[in-house]
Amino acid sequence: MPTVIVDGKDIEIGAHERLNCIEVARRAGVEIPHYCWHPGLSVVASCRMCLIETGTRDAATGKITMMPKLVPGCQTPAKDGTVIVTDTALVKDSRARVEEALLIDHPIDCSICDKAGECLLQDYHFEHGQAERRTDLNPxxxxxxxxxxxxxxxxxxxxxxxxxxxxxxxxxxxxxxxxxxxxxxxxxxxxxxxxxxxxxxxxxxxxxxxxxxxxxxxxxxxxxxxxxxxxxxxxxxxxxxxxxxxxxxxxxxxxxxxxxxxxxxxxxxxxxxxxxxxLHDPARLLSAGRLVSSNDDHETVEWSDVTTRLRQDLSGAGRLAVAVSPMLTLEEAWMLCAVARSIDQQAALFVGHVPVSGSDESFPGGFTIRAEKCPNRIGVEAVVALFEPEIRGWNELVRAVGAGEYDAAWITAGYPHAWIDDTTAAPFGKLRLLVVQDLFESPLSKLATWRLPAAGFAERAGTWVNVAHRAQVFAAAVRAPAGVWPEGRLYWNMLGRRGLYDPAAVRRQIAESSAALAALGGDLPAVGVDLRVDQLASS
Amino acid sequence: MKPTDPAITWLEEKPLGLTERLYLPLFFQGLSTTARHMVSRKVTVNYPEVRPTIGNPLIYRGVHRLNRDDAGRVKCVACFLCATACPAHCIDIVATESPWPDREKYPESFTIDELRCIFCGMCEEACPVDAIELTSLLDLTGKSREEMIFDKEKLLSVYDMTKDAEPMKSKTLAAGGMATFGPAPGSPAAGAGGHH
Structure with missing residues (x-):
């Protein structure tokens, strides 16, 4: 294994890794300050902040030969025997000089600068700059x-x-x-x-x-x-x-x-x-409402009553179809399917509307914006596959409802943009019972018996599986607005489970029940796991 | 300044001497302080019939005011440093782009909950442009909680009310020959004051 010596400490790197001195030093816990270098961009070595002393250690004799001048750490590849020294007086003085030069024509308007607090110029000046100033600096x-x-x-x-x-x-x-x-x-x-x-x-x-x-x-x-x-x-x-x-x-x-x-x-x-x-749009649905037939309007229902009344309504309505939205997390989708099946054992589960806009857009740097404007179609399909022999989509649901195959439908949506027009929504008006769970009013929610608010993406907790089958677990960043129960909380309560909604518990349960999703069982790394790789490994 | 800064002189507490260890001399020294106060002039007054005299308005910490610059605009640049320094979280600022060319942003709204405030003066210390100051107004009353939440107009009116009796502290200090921080707003060249 190639060994790099960082401030006297031996760091082993992979045989085929192409690393510069900044990256290797970071592995040794040494932060080399830098402005212009970024791992995702080409190297220009222009800011001169990462100047360090380097040398080579002779593999046979162990003798270290240092370079006489400072070199930029970003531009210097670290290979076997490279010696990196970052804490000498020469390096420290160089950093202080760079900081001094940068500040000469800097406005120093930190107090009104939006970057203050996460500014590298501030941080590096505190860490590496000098205390006194030799120029007359005026903000x-x-x-x-x-x-x-x-x-x-x-x-x-x-x-x-x-x-x-x-x-x-x-x-x-x-x-x-x-x-x-x-x-x-x-x-x-x-x-x-x-x-x-x-x-x-x-x-x-x-x-x-x-x-x-x-x-x-x-x-x-x-x-x-x-x-x-x-x-x-x-x-x-x-x-x-x-x-x-x-x-x-x-x-x-x-x-x-x-x-x-x-x-x-x-x-x-x-x-x-x-x-x-x-998320902060005032037009969002902010309460659960049930249609009152006498005045054709929705009355607000307390959430504690929603769990029981919704179940009552659905059990008495007949053949049930459920659209599982690809905006839902894996856990929410699974609980929704479980709730539906606990109400009607024959309940038909469909993958909800998958919004598509344009085509995939790729950039030279390898970044792709997907045309499919929902985060979890693959995850929801995997969940529905656990309950249904074949996966049916939104169009089939619309056709089946139009053909009168169902008496009740529970449509989960949660799309940030308008997603359904009056023509598509019209057949749902014939249903005996329609439950719509969405962020905003839509032609569909106008027809709904039950109009439930949905949570926005930052208000959800759970797992999403992206287009490349990578499952990523996340927690809710903010609380849903007052009056909104995120889907997970509603389904958790409708399943009669005690305590607070715990996505991790649901995830463990999913992993136990399915070989395809077994990788979700343990603690997932921050970068997520590729479900397909795990399947290959286990097969 | 870091704790490792060579400019810091670290002092050790002196060991107790003979008088300290004997206890009684210090006991009588303390008792003499008590006795002296029993016979000295009273410093308490019969407020509100008698108004207390403010010794030094420069360091008194009463009701806040928002200062105006020479053009009569609010001096505040909406940097949020007072709100950051405030231990009682009583300052709420909404910043927006300023309508003036010489200023980048200014407070669209600036409210202080005077009931929540503990009058520590940290906001005044934190302010880089001497916009917020504590006056020597000490009797602060109101009939409701809402009334005690001072908005920008109210705080500016406190300045208008007190500016003659108490000029801006930075000006008072500068007149006394003390160093000021930064140049006056609107005059980029006026940078004589050292930036420490």
Whole structure:
């Protein structure tokens, strides 16, 4: 095994791993500060913050020969016998000089900068900068430049790491951003008439190590140290990007991608990034309602009564069909099927409406936005397959209802966008009983006997299985609004289970009952598990 | 400043001397303090018939005010540092883009729950632009809880009410020859004050 020596400590790396000094040092628990280097982008070694001392250890004699000058850690490959030294006076002095140079023309407007609190310039200055200043530094206001519909540029805060420029060239492939001027006059800009307008534009804000690029959606909304972070999965499409939901007092403020080498790497698309606003839409359904025949309106029903009255209504209604929405988590879908079968042993289970918009959109950097705008079709299909001999979809349900094959239907939806028109909804009006569980009013919910609110993606807890059969477990980031029981809680109570809804318990139960989903039994890693790989291993 | 900073001088407590260990000398020293206060001038007053005199308004911690700049605009830049420093979580700010070219953001709304406030003065210390200050107004009353939640207009009106009796502390201190922090807003060149 190749061995790299980091600050006197031997670190073994894989024989075929291609790592630079920053990555190897990180394995030794040593953080080499860096601005311009990012694992997902090409190396330019321009910020000079990661300068370190390196050398080689002779394999035969063990003699160490050091290089006379400092080298950038990001650009220096670590191989067998590479010696990395990060704590010498030379390295520390170099870092302090880089920080000093960066601050000379920085506005130092931290108190009004949205990046303050998660800014690498702040962090590194505290860690590596020097206490006294040799120049007369005066705070000033940064010039603002509008570079696109989602992003604004604070020109003077920029430290010219060019991460954003490389991102648009290498990952989004749109090349809108560029560097204008030279030397100390360098600035980030766009060509007139060609704004930063692509489906991945929000990522440049995450990439920016300082406060130069601001997300217009988040600008001035909240200081970052007030935000609480919960690891989540994006529900925007079937790619199932790993994300972090940042929230405060049950209000979501922004979504950030969470590094997951198997799914989204470091990125997420703007559809997902800004796709949380429906959670706080005042038009959301916020109470459970049952149709009162006398005045043709829905009366609010207390949740404690919903569990019993809904069961009563459904058991007396006749042949039951259930649409299991691909927005539901695996656990919720399984409990819904179990509830339906406990009411009517012949209940027909269908996979709910799968919204599709356009076609898959791929980017040069390997990122794909899926056309299927739901996060869990594969998971719901796997659950329905446990109860039904064959999987039937939404269209078959609509046809069967139109043909009068069922007397009652329970439609789960939870789609953030309008998903059904009057023509499709019309046949459901003939049913004796219709239960609709959705985020918003729709032509279907107008016909419903029971109109139940659904939870949004950040309010759910459970497991989603993405298009590549990767199951990711997540907890709820925020509580559902007052008056809304997330589906999991309702089904848990309708199954007569005691205590609070516990997705982990349901997941264990699913894993025990199915070989295909056995991988869900234990604690899943943060990056999720590939259900197919596990099946191959067990077969 | 980190605890490892060489500029910090760490002091050790001195060991007890003979007088300290004998106990009685210190006992009488303490008792003499009590006796002295029994005969000295009273500092309590019959409030509210008699108004107490505020010794130094610069360090008194009464009702808050939001200062105005020279153009009469709210000085606050909505940096949320007061809300961050506040141990009672009584400050609520909604920031938005400012309508003025020389300012990036400003508070769309700024409310202080005076009932929740513990008048510690941390907001004043945290403020980088001397926008929030504690005045020497000490009798703060209201008929309802809602009335005691001061909004931006109310806090600015406290400034208008007290600015003559109590000028902005930064100005008072500057007139006394003390160093100020940062330049005055709206004048980028006025950066004579050192940035420490």
């Amino acid at each position: 000033f206001h940064s010039r603002r430049r509008d570079v696109g519909p989602t992003v604004t540029l604070f020109v003077d805060r920029c430290i010219m790491c060019t991460r954003c420029v490389r991102f648009t060239r290498e990952v989004s492939g749109t090349s809108e951003l560029m560097v204008i001027n030279r030397g100390s006059k360098e600035e980030i800009a766009v060509f007139p008439g060609f704004p930063l307008d692509n489906k991945l534009s929000g990522n440049v804000v995450d990439l920016c190590p300082v406060g130069a690029l601001g997300d217009k959606d988040f600008l001035y909304q909240q200081r970052v140290w007030f935000l609480k972070r919960e690891s989540n999965v994006c529900g925007g499409c079937s790619a199932g990007c790993s994300i972090v939901t940042e929230h405060n007092q049950d209000t979501v403020y922004r979504l950030k991608p969470r590094e997951n080498p198997h799914v989204n790497k470091w990125w997420m698309c703007d559809d997902g990034r800004y796709g949380w606003h429906h």
